[in-house]
Amino acid sequence: MTMALPERAKALLLSLVLLATFLGIWEMATPGSKSGGQLSEYEMLSGGGAQQARVPPPSQIFEKAVDELSKPFYDNGPNDKGIGIQLAYSLYRVLTGYFLAALIAIPVGFLIGMSPLFYKALDPFIQVLRPISPLAWMPLALFVIQDSQASAIFVIFICSIWPMLINTAFGVANVRKDWINVAKTHELGALRTAFQVILPAAAPTILTGMRISIGIAWLVIVAAEMLVGGTGIGYYVWNEWNNLDLTAVIFSILMIGVVGMMLDAAFAFVQRSVQFQE
Amino acid sequence: MTKPFIEITGLTKRYPAPKGGEPLTVFEDANFGIEKGEFVCIIGHSGCGKSTIMNILAGLDTPTTGGIIMGGKEIAGPSLDRGVVFQNYSLLPWxxxxxxxxxxxxxxxxxxxxxxxxxxxxxxxxxxxxxxxxxxxxxxxxxxxxxxxxxxxxxxxxxPQLLLLDEPFGALDALTRGTIQDELIRIWSATEQTVFMITHDVDEAILLSDRILLMTNGPYARVAESVVVDINRPRNRAEIIHEPAYYKIRNHLVEFLARRSKELAGQQNGRESAGAPPKTVRPGLSEAEEPERRPAGRPQLVSLAG
Structure with missing residues (x-):
């Protein structure tokens, strides 16, 4: 019977089995905690009366998820906002910093890809700046920009610029000579050559860089928001940790994964649309 | 004699010397003309600089010395007046x-x-x-x-005023190549396009061209001969092989490529021959038409016409 199923269905089935097994073991390994009503206020504060705080079972996390996702955009003041609002703040910062980076990285990448002189001149700067952890910029950003929100955006900007810059330069520099010759023999000007030949030829490589960048930006925003505080999914995780609400922590970790996956899928879609076969 | 539509004079390509060595001369002193509406093929072994000559004609490369005049104007840089068909098609894949x-x-x-x-x-x-x-x-x-x-x-x-074909059928299988050759003749005769083509294929050259330029082996390659293809048009693959001139020309070309291209190789042009066009050869003409008496079937003993 299973032999007749296509590969994809089999893989899906296996995924579900693995998930069920994992969740089952987790659920069984976690003894059910007493309901809140039976605990004194002191017991609740000290971790639900147990000897030590425990990781909540999947069922509790599921309940939490249903609860949170049913009202994602509520706002009860600074420390109690819906998960949708927190994610929207993070996405806003990521996308702002990311597109500012693209605005710089792609033209500069074009320039150094086309001109060996600029490549050689800018290479040492890139090599030194690229390995710096984006969070290391945070103190300097806070001091110079004097605004924590803008500093978070700056950190996203600085971390997403490098893969885009390097991939654009690489893609542009490696456009097949034949295609450049086609542009030349058709008397295309520099601008039209750039847009009609080099850009489409380098687009798959550029998009690969953009996809790597958005992945890194989403990784970094969580850490940046833990430092900056106030709003965003990173702040939310840290805040729930301070509240000792591990259910919320695990739920938000899952949400970070889901949103990251969706961002990547969106870029994968764009990437496929510019892909060509030689 | 009136000047041809395209005039190539004293064309030489040298690459700068590697440290301590002599500069590499790919070919030197190439002199030939192409008339309007003419189909000219160039044949030579790899490394004789055929493709460099084509790239210079296309404006994608520059000669070390010498120049090309087309329609009274010197060629400088690529232009839409010269269309190029590259061996690897060079289509934009997106x-x-x-x-x-x-x-x-x-x-x-x-x-x-x-x-x-x-x-x-x-x-x-x-x-x-x-x-x-x-x-x-x-x-x-x-x-x-x-x-x-x-x-x-x-x-x-x-x-374009001049169409440049760089081994356009080199990557194709023999059957496909034949079909497209026939198509190319058909289109060419309908448009009266001036064509300059590189090929490795002797049969292809005879089928398509009015004149075939033969190059000696490099380095110091030269355009040694200009072979006139005296076979009436329209031609097609099936009938051309029955022409008596076909084998005379073919033998002449094969003999040149197999033997003389090597023998003549590396001979630097003497002062007296510098600037001279390649000698014109008409192996396809029958004895009666030939200005000089040469034994038939011995095409390597070339006749000098004109």
């Missing part, structure tokens, strides 16, 4: 066959409307047999022969 052709037509006629451009492009695609939806396919979805057809259509569609 564009459909039709878009690849409109790419060229738009560059040639920026003032045309979109409809005019598409109509003109489709006319040429039809000429090479790409119709019924095949023109909307990407190059990767076309066979090698189809891709080269698109490339030929693109080059003919811009109606």
């Amino acid at each position: 564009l459909s066959a039709l878009k690849n052709v409109t790419f060229g037509v738009r560059a040639r006629h920026p003032e045309w409307t979109r409809e005019q451009v598409v109509e003109h492009s489709q006319k040429y695609l039809k000429m090479v047999g790409l119709t019924d939806g095949a023109e909307h396919r990407k190059p990767s979805q076309l066979s090698g022969g189809m891709r080269q057809r698109v490339s030929i259509a693109r080059a003919f569609a811009i109606q």
Whole structure:
């Protein structure tokens, strides 16, 4: 019977089995905690009366998820906002910093890809700046920009610029000579050559860089928001940790994964649309 | 004698010396002309600089010395007056066959409307047999022969004064090559296009060209002979092999490539021969027509005509 199923269905089935097994073991390994009503206020504060705080079972996390996702955009003041609002703040910062980076990285990448002189001149700067952890910029950003929100955006900007810059330069520099010759023999000007030949030829490589960048930006925003505080999914995780609400922590970790996956899928879609076969 | 439409004089390509060595002279003192409407092939072994000559004609490369005058003007840089068909087709893989052709037509006629451009492009695609939806396919979805057809259509569609073909059928299988050769003759005779073509294939050269230039081996390669193909047009593959002149010319070419291209190789031009055009040879003429008496079937003993 299973032999007749296509590969994809089999893989899906296996995924579900693995998930069920994992969740089952987790659920069984976690003894059910007493309901809140039976605990004194002191017991609740000290971790639900147990000897030590425990990781909540999947069922509790599921309940939490249903609860949170049913009202994602509520706002009860600074420390109690819906998960949708927190994610929207993070996405806003990521996308702002990311597109500012693209605005710089792609033209500069074009320039150094086309001109060996600029490549050689800018290479040492890139090599030194690229390995710096984006969070290391945070103190300097806070001091110079004097605004924590803008500093978070700056950190996203600085971390997403490098893969885009390097991939654009690489893609542009490696456009097949034949295609450049086609542009030349058709008397295309520099601008039209750039847009009609080099850009489409380098687009798959550029998009690969953009996809790597958005992945890194989403990784970094969580850490940046833990430092900056106030709003965003990173702040939310840290805040729930301070509240000792591990259910919320695990739920938000899952949400970070889901949103990251969706961002990547969106870029994968764009990437496929510019892909060509030689 | 009036000046030919395209005049190549004293063309030499040298690459700078590696440390301590002598500069590498690929070919030197190439002198020849191409008449308007003429189909000229150039044959020579790899490394003799055929492709360099073509790239210089296309404006993609520059000679060390010498120059090319086309229609009274010196060639400097690439131009739409000289269309190129590259060996590897050089189609833009992200564009459909039709878009690849409109790419060229738009560059040639920026003032045309979109409809005019598409109509003109489709006319040429039809000429090479790409119709019924095949023109909307990407190059990767076309066979090698189809891709080269698109490339030929693109080059003919811009109606250049000179069409340059760089081993256009080199990557194709023999059967496909034959079909496209016949198509190329048909299109060429309909358009009276001036064509300069590189090939490795002796039969292809005889079938297509009015004149065949023979190059000696490099380095210091030279254009040694200009062989006139005295076979009446229209020609096609099936009938040309029955022409008596066909084998005379073929033998002459094969003999040159197999033996004399090597013997003549490396001989630097003496002062007295510098600037001289290659000697014209007409192995296809029968004895009666020949200005000089040469034993038939001995094409290596060439006749000097004109």
